[in-house]
Amino acid sequence: MNAVTVNGRTYKAPTRPTVVVCVDGSAPGYIEKAAAKGRVPFLARMLKEGTSRLADCVVPSFTNPNNLSIVTGAPPAVHGICGNYFLDPETGKEVMMNDARFLRAPTLFRAFQDQGARIAIVTAKDKLRKLLGHGLALGPDKAVCFSSEHADKATIAENGIDGVLELVGMKLPDVYSAALSEFVFAAGVRLLEKSRWDLMYLSTTDYIQHKHAPGTPVADDFYAMMDGYLAKLDKMGAVVGLTADHGMNAKHRPDKTPDVLYLQDELDAFLGANVARVILPITDPYVVHHGALGSYAVVHLPADSDIDKVRSRIAILPGIETVLNRREAAKRFELPEDRLGDLIVVSAVHKVLGTAAAKHDLSGLTEPLRSHGGISEQAVPFLINRPADIAPERRLRNFDIYEVALNHVR
Ligand SMILES: [Zn+2]
Numbered sequence: 001m002n003a004v005t006v007n008g009r010t011y012k013a014p015t016r017p018t019v020v021v022c023v024d025g026s027a028p029g030y031i032e033k034a035a036a037k038g039r040v041p042f043l044a045r046m047l048k049e050g051t052s053r054l055a056d057c058v059v060p061s062f063t064n065p066n067n068l069s070i071v072t073g074a075p076p077a078v079h080g081i082c083g084n085y086f087l088d089p090e091t092g093k094e095v096m097m098n099d100a101r102f103l104r105a106p107t108l109f110r111a112f113q114d115q116g117a118r119i120a121i122v123t124a125k126d127k128l129r130k131l132l133g134h135g136l137a138l139g140p141d142k143a144v145c146f147s148s149e150h151a152d153k154a155t156i157a158e159n160g161i162d163g164v165l166e167l168v169g170m171k172l173p174d175v176y177s178a179a180l181s182e183f184v185f186a187a188g189v190r191l192l193e194k195s196r197w198d199l200m201y202l203s204t205t206d207y208i209q210h211k212h213a214p215g216t217p218v219a220d221d222f223y224a225m226m227d228g229y230l231a232k233l234d235k236m237g238a239v240v241g242l243t244a245d246h247g248m249n250a251k252h253r254p255d256k257t258p259d260v261l262y263l264q265d266e267l268d269a270f271l272g273a274n275v276a277r278v279i280l281p282i283t284d285p286y287v288v289h290h291g292a293l294g295s296y297a298v299v300h301l302p303a304d305s306d307i308d309k310v311r312s313r314i315a316i317l318p319g320i321e322t323v324l325n326r327r328e329a330a331k332r333f334e335l336p337e338d339r340l341g342d343l344i345v346v347s348a349v350h351k352v353l354g355t356a357a358a359k360h361d362l363s364g365l366t367e368p369l370r371s372h373g374g375i376s377e378q379a380v381p382f383l384i385n386r387p388a389d390i391a392p393e394r395r396l397r398n399f400d401i402y403e404v405a406l407n408h409v410r
Pocket of ligand 1 (some may be wrong): 246
């Protein structure tokens with residue numbers, strides 16, 4: 001197998017199975033706190049003897065843009081996925097951005113498959129599956145790509161594999177559960193026990209991190225579960241890299257109610273009803289655990305608007321970290337300019353942005369709100385089970401993980 005160049009970066013061919021784990025919502029602190037209590041012996045060894053750094057994820061610090069950055073090795077300006085949800089300028093409609101037609105760059109899996117590499121991708125939620133597996137020829141000897149959520153429906157034609165429940169030996173997990181992520185790890189271990197995979201990608205869900213802070217009993221249990229599976233991957237000789245799509249912070253007031261700035265209501269009061277259109281790119285079909293509340297919003301304004309005036313008005317609202325116009329946001333966060341609104345609003349560490357208060361159903365929030373989306377959730381772990389030669393001053397991004405695992409591991 002030869003090195004491949006894709007999206008402007010060159011990757012050496014894997015000489016050992018190379019597994020990247022994206023632990024959804026794994027803010028710095030979860031692993032360290034579990035390690036301090038002796039709950040995660042393998043991760044503790046990674047922290048001490050492997051590569052242990054912090055990296056910056058992509059802003060908006062949401063799931064889809066970051067997963068796509070990790071598998072393309074590039075920012076959203078290159079791959080095009082800048083939210084879970086957006087206002088499609090071509091149709092004027094609000095749509096999910098989980099369709100492969102929105103993807104503008106090949107994944108590194110696709111490039112390595114052309115070199116004969118065998119690829120295995122397992123994701124917790126099915127929403128990501130088609131994007132991650134885009135362009136791959138699927139089949140038991142080529143590539144497999146499936147989700148825990150729909151593990152019972154996996155077919156050779158659609159996923160390159162069938163009989164996933166039997167293979168993994170677990171029953172189909174509930175979509176809102178820790179088991180949905182455990183299934184991902186269990187599947188990764190079983191796949192590698194049964195066959196050689198050159199590149200593997202395991203992507204979990206942040207159901208636990210949305211509800212439980214670092215060092216709390218449920219969070220520690222989750223990382224202890226993960227630790228056992230990662231140790232097995234290591235034992236089979238894999239290079240194991242771990243990063244996260246984004247961090248996570250408490251977004252509630254001292255009385256435990258969510259600290260929300262309802263931006264649509266604010267702009268309606270300022271400009272008139274529905275003159276501005278506020279879009280929350282965190283929106284996805286699985287909003288129960290965060291009520292579609294995150295720290296990043298996009299504002300679309302009519303063509304004749306005084307954008308600077310609206311910007312100044314938003315900037316003075318409580319809990320706003322920054323407001324950028326389209327061009328500035330595209331440059332600073334490396335986003336596709338043609339898929340942004342007129343203003344990009346980022347709220348501060350403990351504040352979230354909503355549209356109109358009446359539009360958010362918060363009845364499913366059984367715990368004080370924890371969420372993400374902002375600059376304050378940009379720091380994520382960057383761990384590899386072996387030492388790597390990387391300059392200490394290099395600013396690492398979560399989407400450098402395959403590059404470091406393939407090119408710089410000793
Ligand atoms: Zn996520």
